[in-house]
Amino acid sequence: MALSILHRVMGCALSVGLLLFTYWLVAAATGKAEYETARAFFGHALVRVLLIGFSFAFFYHLLNGVRHLTWDTGHGLERKAARLSGWVAFLGALATTALFWSFIFLRSGGAA
Amino acid sequence: MSMRSPIGRVLGLGAAKEGVSHWWAQRVTSVALVLLGLWFVSALLRMPTFSHEFVVAWIAVPLNSVLLLLLIGTSVYHSQLGVQVVVEDYVTHHGLKIVTMLLITFAHVAVAALASFAVLRIAFGGAG
Numbered sequence: 001m002a003l004s005i006l007h008r009v010m011g012c013a014l015s016v017g018l019l020l021f022t023y024w025l026v027a028a029a030t031g032k033a034e035y036e037t038a039r040a041f042f043g044h045a046l047v048r049v050l051l052i053g054f055s056f057a058f059f060y061h062l063l064n065g066v067r068h069l070t071w072d073t074g075h076g077l078e079r080k081a082a083r084l085s086g087w088v089a090f091l092g093a094l095a096t097t098a099l100f101w102s103f104i105f106l107r108s109g110g111a112a
Numbered sequence: 113m114s115m116r117s118p119i120g121r122v123l124g125l126g127a128a129k130e131g132v133s134h135w136w137a138q139r140v141t142s143v144a145l146v147l148l149g150l151w152f153v154s155a156l157l158r159m160p161t162f163s164h165e166f167v168v169a170w171i172a173v174p175l176n177s178v179l180l181l182l183l184i185g186t187s188v189y190h191s192q193l194g195v196q197v198v199v200e201d202y203v204t205h206h207g208l209k210i211v212t213m214l215l216i217t218f219a220h221v222a223v224a225a226l227a228s229f230a231v232l233r234i235a236f237g238g239a240g
Contacts, residue, residue, distance in 0.1 A: 008198060015191040022227040025180075028167050029230035029238075035164040062149055065142050072139065103157050 006090075007064045010057040017054040055100055060093035134193060141190035148183040168234055177235035181228055188224040192217065 020042075027038035041047055067085050070076045076085055114121070125131045155176070159166065170176055195216050203209040 008194075011191075011194045012198060014187075015195055018187060018191060018223055018227075022223050022230070025171075025227050025230035028164065028171065029233040032164045035167070039162065039164075058149065058153075062146060066146060069139065069142060100153065100157070107160070 004086075007061065007068070010061045010064075013054065013057040014061055017057065020051075020054070052097065052101060056093055056097040059096040059100070060089060063089040063092050063096075134196075138190065138193045141186050141193065144182070144186045145190055148179065148186060151179055152183055171231060171234045172237070174235070177231055180231045184224060184227045184231070188220050188227075192220040195220075 024038060024042070027035045042051065064086075067076070067089050070085070071082075076082060155170075159170065171180065196213060199209060199212050199216065203212050
């Protein structure tokens with residue numbers, strides 16, 4: 001199915017996302033001023049869109065990863081089952097991403 | 113000189129020359145990351161704010177420091193294993209493949225060191 005390459009693409013995206021995660025931790029460890037700079041960076045509209053993209057990559061790779069692990073046990077490999085679980089992973093990731101950000105925005109009024 | 117017989121050296125190694133160890137490590141880190149990933153997402157959702165004071169205090173909680181270190185180590189290792197497969201599949205030139213893998217490995221080790229040091233610095237009270 002065409003979605004299978006997505007697992008790799010999202011995995012590679014998450015490797016890049018690790019850099020942002022590291023930047024966040026290093027900024028927090030460096031000091032308040034540096035952390036505020038990082039916070040302004042993460043709060044920028046374009047970066048925010050990027051973060052939403054990374055969170056989708058995270059949830060998709062997580063759900064589809066569970067799908068792969070299930071396949072490794074020999075289950076769910078039939079054409080129909082595999083197609084269905086593929087859609088569950090994709091749509092599930094979309095829904096989880098939407099839920100995650102609505103929680104974050106509702107909590108902080110967007111001023112994360 | 114090795115005391116192992118030629119057949120003993122190659123049994124189970126296959127075309128990758130390393131047996132199933134890469135495949136297995138990818139699976140082990142996957143399972144760990146399902147747990148650690150869900151923990152981190154739930155932790156983010158439970159944070160009332162992402163202010164410096166709160167985030168530093170949160171990282172300094174021993175359980176959070178340890179889980180963050182595990183998350184860093186496991187995700188960096190998992191990333192290294194995954195990117196390695198992508199490079200092996202798409203970079204066909206042998207020399208370029210070696211150089212790319214070298215740079216990718218350096219980058220992964222650097223990220224792991226930086227992120228871990230940041231967590232440890234906060235955990236041991238070195239961050240203001």
